Amino acid sequence: MQQRTKLAFWWLCWMLWLPARADDGMWLPNLIKALNEQDMQERGLRLTAEDIYSVNRSSLKDAILQFGRGCSGAVVSPNGLLLTNYHCAFSYLQRHSTVDNNFIEKGFWARSLEEEIANPGLTVTFIIRIEDVTERVLESVSPDMGEEEREAKIKETSSRIAAEAVENTDYKASVEPFYYGNEFYLFVKQEFTDVRLVGAPPSSIGQFGGETDNWEWPRHTGDFALFRIYAGPENEPANFSQANVPYEPRYYLPVSLQGYKEGDFTMVMGFPGRSQQFLTSYALKQLTEKINPHRIALRGKRLEVMENVMQRNDTVRLKYAAKYAGIANYWKKWQGETRGLQRFDAVTRKQEMEAEFTLWAQADLQRRLPYGTLLPQFERDYAALDSLILAFEYMREAAFAPEIMVFARNFDPYIVDVRELDKKEDKKKGKARQDQAIERLKSTTANHFRNYSRAIDQATLAVCLEAYARDIPPAFHPPLFEKIKAQYGNNFRAFANEVFKESVCASPEKVARFIERPYKKQVQILQHDPAYQLSREFMLLYRQHILPNYVALNAQLELNTRRYVAGLREMFQDSLLAPDANSTLRIAYGTVEGYRPRNGVIYTYQTTLEGILEKGDPNVPEFTVPDTLAKLYREKDYGRYGVDGTMPVAFIASNHTVGGNSGSPVINADGHLIGLNFDRVWEGTMSDFTYDPEQCRNISVDVRYILFIIDKVAGATHLIDEMTVIE
Template sequence: MLLRTRLALLALTFLTALTARADEGMWLPLLLKQLNEADMQKKGLKLTAEQIYSINQGSLKDAIVQFGGGCTGEIISDQGLLLTNHHCGYGQIQQHSSVENDYLTKGYWAMSRDQELPNPGLTATFIVRMEDVTSQVLAGVPTTGIVEAEREKLVQLNSQRVAQAAVQGTGYQAFVRPMFNGNEYYLFLTEVFQDIRLVGAPPSSIGKFGGDTDNWAWPRHTGDFSIFRIYAGPDNKPAPYSPDNKPFKPRHHLPISLAGVQPGDFTMVFGFPGRTNEYLTSWGVEETYAVSNPAKIAIRDAKLKVLDADMKASDKVRIQYAAKYASIANYWKKWIGENRGLKKLDAVRVKQQQEAEFQRWAESGDAARRAAFATLLPDLKRSYASARDYTLARDYVSEAALGVELVSYANSLLPLLDLVDQKVPAAELKAAVEKAKKGVAGFFRNYNAPTDQKVAAQLLPLYATGTPPALLPTYVKTLSQQYAATGWDAYAAQLFSKSRLTDQASALAVLDAVANGKPETLRQDPAAQLAAAVVGNYRAAILPTYSAATDQIALLQRTYLAGQRLQQPERKFYPDANSTLRLAYGQVAGYEPADGVKYDFYTTLDGIMEKADPTNPEFEVPARLAELYQNKDYGPYAYKGSVPVAFIATNHTTGGNSGSPVINGKGELIGTNFDRNWEGTMSDIMFDPDRVRNITLDVRYMLFVVDKYAGAGHLVKEMTLVGGPEAAAGSDSNQKVKKVKVKRKKA
């Protein structure tokens, strides 16, 4: 009886997993009409799919950009004003900062257009259109009898042809991305703007309030936003930076709602999610949970402790390493939460149940089904087993060995020695050296050798002991023996004292020596020798087997997903995130993460003051913000006697969704996505509607900070405020709040 009950429960769990769960999914805007429109409208959407994504008229998609290479931004005025997260703009804010002008600490606000700061290399990318090009990409690609690497070469060639044909005679750019593990392919036509200027950023005490303590956590009180502006040439088209450029005129900008949110309200997140693995097998989940994540967590934990101590001891180091620290800490904490979530969901067992059902389906079919799918899962199991040690070794190379900046920098110079060994013409070598020299100043501007030496002393022994012995370079084994008595601290001291790559002047001298026919200056540098040993061993002893195994896994995973879509024809499948434009939708909702714990759906300025701690840099409150709170000077941004700061909803998000607009059913901006709750970080692998919540900066707190705190009401005047009581748009303005519909302009 007990066994029968257990089997029934397992079957119920499996069926639940097969159903398209509430609010799960990162959907292609192109397919909203056929897959999602009706469901979205049932949940509160007042727009049509055409008003969200259109190529013939202005739509919501025309207000969404990929900000740089890894975040999202949204256009919030008809003059190209761009809103994203503080942590997305952090690198640019840092680059403009110095000890004398510390914009990270004090914030920055351009009070006129000529004070808006250019950011070389920063881009904002709009999606012009997307198209299913599967038939073109797979034309001439054999379905059997071809190894994965060769198939990928053919796919890439076809993809390049498709992209080139799409942009011929236009000023656009294009790329093709695989969907469903390479079962389908989509073309994305883009317009990339290059002149992006910093307009405003709150101080870190607002933009990073709560720091790493609150990162990936709820309740949250972080004013995580920054403001930029897109500039264009005289034809409103992309142009390199020029003081003569004009603010970009978008096809659509998002109106901003002052109405706020309530539980059950419809929400959608429109942006560029980075990467998910929702269709990973049990062996992939187990590898992530038990092998890869624990190793990376331990390595980053050691590095963060060193950086934290040195940043607290020196303002110069704090500014140099602020962006690096934030980047390292972000996924360190995410992986910890992900593992907790996978354990709580018993993810490996759930995946095993799904695989057992798939195996029964495969074996119960006709000869063609059995031939295509019956041996698939056993083959996947073997491939993961063969890759396990090589995956771990790869993680230790990338996180530990190359986590030492000196080693990583030396590795970036090794291609110069390859050119020397290839006996290329002197002019070609000198050109390569000149290119390398251009990056020297940028590297050393944010580098502190004493800090990196301490990092090396911590990370190199982790690399030496954590790498499977058979895959560790002989050079490093020798070092372990040589320094067995004195320890890795002694080796790190010697490495940094003898290397000529630890400061800008000597690094330039090394590069000049290479250009002048003295490559041994670089070849004999101890940092270059260590990098050459680590990377050379990786390429010779690790990469070939790792690549062969992962290629086989990719092939089998593609077949497995194709089989699942045949097995479950009633299910709506969505492709894993891959940094392409997606829409997720859900509803505002609190949650109960544990027994006896219940979280409300929003936070307020009151919570900031409750957390305030002048002895803890993560919880410092600016005097001006405290004054506004004390005087209850909230302007039109108040709600129930305070200012709303953040809220949560059930949207499916991941990295890359940082900065994404959170939009209500009318197409109005209600907030900016900036994080997930810690209990929901496993949603990259397995979604749980009861626990997964995206964390959103309430747009009213952004407006409050810009207007009342910074006194930059001129920026609020640019925006279109809708949905609230009639109120001034900016404290010194008489502009009234408007009701605005989605603008429709001919392309």
């Protein structure tokens, strides 16, 4: 009787942990009908699963796209006009900007198709269909296979399935694993490569609040930009050509001016990057107590270096704007993530789950063999990983954080290629190979120094090497550290000065002179080049002493996690457990609602233009308010976009989002666009690992504010005329 009571108690704990509300989860759209349709409709959805995802007719999924490789977006007109986030478009704005014609500072608006700007390398991808191919993939593997053999066989089978699915079409396909390789789904896609910049507000709107407000609520950022997809004469994907025409989508989202109220149903569709909901307590403990604190400290030092130089030089500030934002983004996110996991007491909750899982596994002989020893194995493996994890993290966050360390790697394949020339009997072919190697190095050099500051990189090298020497055990130090200790007394600033004085990697002029040297002289130069030698030593150290052990441990963890997730799904087969995000099309749904971040503080669900003027400060670039916007506020000239004398700007809801959801459309119960997701609240950034319904909120820019900026600030009403606007 006592055992039954204990089991009942643990069962209750489990049910409290499992998704009591479906806000927790990013769901595959092809499974919505079977898993979520009823719940979504009970929450207020007025569409059917077929309206959301269909392979037989146009549906919402045909308007949703992956923007580039890391963001989402939505088509909002019959002429291929798409909306995504300003921060997703930022690097393209930067690429097209000059000091004299700065699109970041003043914005950009094409007044005609002819003024829209091409973006080589940018793609958008639509999902044509999704198919469960688990049985076909797994029939090729057997339980007695090793992990390496299993992975190879799965890769082979998946490639064959993908190739068969798109034979004689212009589609692309991939087979992706779910639930750590317990299930597999085929994704058939269509990719467009001619994507042109149409419009973006100035950074004073698109980045209002900057890094100060990043990951924060309340938020007042007009984080949006517009692009257009172009296609060939048959509406097919085509490389850039002046003959291309605007793409005619299968479906585009109507834009709603009807707004929302607290408690309203919302849905986010996009391509969330990565979540790890099934990690054990050992992993979360390592993350919060070891990995994140060091990551945060290292990036904080790098940001401090960049700020010192950027504040003194407008040209450098423009060149490093995207780099700074990229480093700062996760620096702040990791702080909120750690705080949220600790506040939620996630490690303890996971430990309680694991105790119940062990009880369940040991209670039946059929379960004991596959699941009974998993948790002790996790404990041993994470203990082994603990001695290695900082060396692994510091390779990325310290050793190869300085740009010169990464650039130096480009000389390796170049020298290997040239060395092979001596072995070639055919001098003509050898000379051709040498010419190719030189052209590659020239191209890499031009790209590397395009947006570059020697002052920032030199100071970054000093602080990163100092941190590596201090925090990483000597067993993982490169041999050159002994020389730095002997000759420079561990003065890494002095060593960095010498590197940038002597290294061929330090300037494009030095690279140009290097290329002109005879081959044997080039080898001699690199043998004594401090940047090249240090970069090479770090890479050898990583490949020989860090990566092999890390890969072996993670292969074991991957295997055990697959078994663990299979056990969880067996244990709670009547409960919904959403798969982790993996950059595939997903749906998350929830409601518009505020939250309480801490005792005595209540955040409401919406911000307005009034808050922008309250935050405005002409002496702080992040909070500079454009004169046009301030004038419209004073005159309350909001046109048809305002509500009762106010101009809505942003709102929050309980949709489960992660990185990659940037630019995802936020859709109401009728399938209309009401906003564009661009962030999460700081207290809820732990949603990569676990979802707290009280704290996790996604932040979206209100579509009414987007249209207001396009119309009243930019005067680009021709773009709104393309859209279907629901009054």
